[in-house]
Amino acid sequence: MTQDETRGRRGTAAAVVASASASEAAEVQQMLRSGGLTGTITAAGDDLLVEVLSFQPDILVVDLEIALTHAESLPEIIAQHRQLAGLPVILLLPDAGVGQLPEGLLPYVSDIVFRPLTAAELVHRVRAAVTRRRRRQSQRAASARLREDMRRISAGIRATNDPTVMVGDALPAVGRALGAHHVALQLFDDERIAAQGSSWTAGEARVASYSTPSTDDDAAFAVARSLWEETAAATFDSDAAPASRSGAAPVPAWIRLPSDRTVRVSGAVAALGEGAGPFGLLWIVAEDTDLAWSGVKSALTQHVLGNLAHGLIQAKLISTQQQAVRKLHALNKAKSDFVGTVNHELRTPLASITGYLEMIIDGVGGELPPEASTMLHAVERNTAKLSRLIENISALSSREDDLPAHEPVDIVHLVSELTSRSVLQASAGGILLDCVLPDRPITVSGDREQLSDALAGVLSNALTFTREDGTVSVRVAGGPEDDRVVITVSDTGIGIPPDDLPRLFDSFHRAANAPQALPGAGVGLSIARNTLEDHRGSIRIDSSLGLGTTVVITLPLLDQAAIS
Structure with missing residues (x-):
């Protein structure tokens, strides 16, 4: 029998029969065929693996003698051929039985049948083992599909900050993934989220009717608190008394059944929230069918609800901001x-x-x-x-109000201009203005006019508060190996009282020792600091009363490659 022929007849089950006795193997094959099963025979133990890999059976029927020859190598074989993991194995034992099977063989044996064999018993055992395997395969496939569906739902929740879109997309997706007829989200009054009731119903006509869940339902909130404390979900069923079942919840009042009670409504409910307490419930409803609520469904639903709760909280925070x-x-x-x-x-x-x-x-x-x-x-x-x-x-x-329009600015040229314009003011006051500049351009990114105003204000303060025969020094340092330019303006003026230093950058603040006759309203340093911060720079002032003041300004350099 070819592999294609076998696959064409896999509506029932296909088996590989391995026995040291060719006659017994033929007898077993005939028994299986009498029960509507297909099979192939291998009599030699060395050919068993090749036959299994080529035939791809639903079950292996093997006698004890051949099984013992492969017992020690089974872990290595399964590791190399993962498709064999979980393959049901029925072991044929002598009518007198055996003392004890090897430990390495037990994990791979699904069932045992004692000789003498009967067709009815053998076919029944084979069918039961194959059915169990197919059920497990179906459950694994369904779990994989559900896991992928829930992953996409969580990704959709994280992709938006709009709570309406978040809930509007999540509810139908969860309903379809779980095979529900109706899904309702009940969010209570809570400072973390916006209270609301939302629902989705499958397109076909429903027997029961559903209203929007209330946001101030005390009974529902008690259910939410109980589920949150236990980190679990509960099921409900209109055909059963909730008190009679462990882990059951009452059928919510917003579900209205027909007066003749001919329809059964059942489902599950899980809490959502964050931190110490819940703020909502998700109701998953089915009519006249069983959702087959399982631990996998519960865990995946809880994961989605965690993402939904976090998303709703973030949406509320963003809305408030x-x-x-x-x-x-x-x-x-x-x-x-x-x-x-x-x-x-x-x-x-x-x-x-x-x-x-x-x-x-x-x-x-x-x-x-x-x-x-x-x-x-x-x-x-x-x-x-x-x-x-x-x-x-x-x-x-x-x-x-205005943001600076940045462009390349040669800070050396700008400082040179400012000091040149201040020479007359310094000379009139009998002050020595000393300026040391690099012999190469140093370029920053910024608004030239705003930077000029900020630096001019600092230089003007130094000249204004320095007495006759005093000195004002301006230094510019920085180069290609540095990432910032440093402009230092030092004077030998009257200095600043320590109590005034923390408030120098406050608008309209003047130092206590500033002569009242001098001009200025105390906004120059405030404007300078704001300008420099907008240019990702900084300004620092150190001063000693009666000895002088030093202002240190830093600005990030503009990448020379970016200019060219």
Whole structure:
């Protein structure tokens, strides 16, 4: 009999018969055929493996003598030919039996039959062994399919942050994978997730009717808490009293059976949650059929529910964060609108005041008494101070709203320009301005105008708070072997009190020892720090009261290859 012929007749079962006696082997083959089974015979023990591999039987019927010759080599044979693992083996024993079978043979024997053989008993034993094997194969295949289905469902859950899409895709997929007629998700009121009731029903007409599960069902929440504590699922059945079965749950109230109770509704329920407590239930319902709820189904369903619970919590967190961001954007816009309005409303009258003050001081309206002239000069100074304050507020607001447009910036050239422009200020104050720069460009990525304003503010502070005969030093260090450029501005000025150092970068903060007559509203360092942080840089200030201040600025270098 060829292998193809055998496969064409595998509707029943195919067997390999191995016996040291050719006549007994033929007799066994005839018994199997009388029961509607197919088979082939091998009489020589050395040919057994070749025959089994070529014939690919559903079962092996072998006598004790041949089995003993292969007992020691069985582990090696199974390791080399994995398709033989689980192949049922019926062992034919003498009518007197044997004292004890070898330990190495026992794991591979499915059943034993004592001589003398009868066709009815042999066929029954063979059919039972083959049926058990096929049932196991079917269960393994079903478990593999279910495992793959649940893996895809979990991947779909993780692929979105939208809870509606998450639940809408998961419920029908779980229902189809488990062969359910109806699946319902019942989420209770909980701060971690958004409470909701969702369901899916198979397309064909149903006998029972289903409503949306309630989000404030105390009885259902008690079931969820109980299942969560036991990390288990429960089954329910309309034909059985829940109290009479261990691990049973009541049929939920949102399932309405017909008045004549002609339909049976059964299924399983599992809790979902995270951490110490649950926040929902998944109901899997079948009508007039058995879901065959197993440990594998329960474990895979629990895995999906773990992903769903985590996804729902993350979706709630993301939704909360998005709402907060929207509110912050709205507040920021309101702030910008307010600053813009105030800026406009103050600039116009202030410009008029400044203009008239200049005219009066210049004597356009007539000669002023000395006392009046002194008072008007004080008004002029305070008007200028108010004007600078408005400019600073406007600059600070604009700096917070606008993102820098980055481009290559030669920091050596920029610092050289700034120090050149500051020479006159330093000379007028009797200050020595010392600048040491590399003889090669050092390029960073950034907004040149914003970087210029930030560095100019730091340099201006150093010159402003340094006394006559003092020194301000500017140093730029860094090169291709480094990943950052360091700009150091040191002065021998009045220094900063220790209590003021932590607040130097706060907007509108002025050091306690800063002379009131000096200009500035205390926003320059705040703007400088924000600018440098936007450029992935940093600023640090070290100071000793009465001895001077050192400001250290770092910026990441721009990759030279990226520029070219």
